[in-house]
Ligand SMILES: Nc1nc2c(ncn2[C@@H]2O[C@H](COP(=O)(O)OP(=O)(O)OP(=O)(O)O)[C@@H](O)[C@H]2O)c(=O)[nH]1
């Protein structure tokens with residue numbers, strides 16, 4: 001393992017792929033191997049990625065935009081490394097993922113500090129995959145920024161807030177689906193709004209004003225609503241992208257960042273529900289110990305998984 005971990009630290013793509021597969025592995029034995037990898041990682045130099053969730057209407061330019069932002073982030077700083085996780089919809093029919101061009105992010109080919117990975121989404125989770133959190137646990141140690149492109153519009157996408165440190169919503173000019181957004185809870189989550197494709201100027205200006213107006217309506221309780229930034233960009237021409245990069249960099253230095261450990265209880269309960277169903281979740285709650293306490297007592301997320309599996313199998 002040590003060699004793979006060392007190579008992954010140096011951003012070797014094959015090694016990163018190997019480790020990601022381990023973090024996506026649902027088999028019981030994988031948990032302790034994940035723990036071993038994380039322990040090995042923390043014994044050496046690590047990074048501490050800022051996780052940026054990117055959501056928005058289909059075709060708004062999320063992938064193109066992420067590619068441009070990531071390229072700028074690494075160009076601005078020779079030490080910075082960026083990973084992109086794109087969550088792709090699973091085929092309803094086969095359950096298999098159609099990992100096609102939909103979420104392709106284009107990077108300069110020779111840039112080794114940019115890494116892209118597709119993930120199949122789960123039907124039940126909407127915007128993120130059940131593996132997204134696990135893979136983020138790995139990637140935060142190896143990159144400075146992790147972008148997660150999510151799929152779909154609607155309430156299910158609120159899931160992204162549980163894993164991301166920061167979320168941005170990307171709209172395209174006069175998307176009829178803006179109304180959908182206003183109805184869905186998603187409007188309340190983003191910290192940054194982007195109206196992309198502003199090379200299509202008139203429609204873009206109209207969309208900006210519609211969005212500004214709707215934000216005041218949908219976020220009345222949020223005094224910042226009127227001040228929430230709306231960036232007008234063109235991922236094609238580059239317009240407005242430097243401002244978005246600056247906003248992301250600025251947000252990264254905020255003092256109130258939660259660590260992934262703070263997010264673990266939520267995802268531990270989600271994992272229990274996924275693996276053991278509602279009965280499992282009922283059992284967990286019946287233990288009378290808050291999930292955060294279980295995680296601390298067993299030592300880690302991975303050890304808690306092993307412990308829970310053993311407990312649950314005991315005769316009751
Ligand atoms: N004119 C213009 N076209 C753009 C811009 N950004 C992206 N596009 C084009 O819009 C189309 C969709 O871009 P993507 O980046 O795939 O959009 P997406 O939001 O990731 O799409 P899905 O993942 O399928 O929802 C592509 O043909 C892009 O080339 C832009 O700023 N201006």
Ligand SMILES: [Mg+2]
Pocket residue numbers: 062063064102103104149
């Ligand atoms: Mg895409």
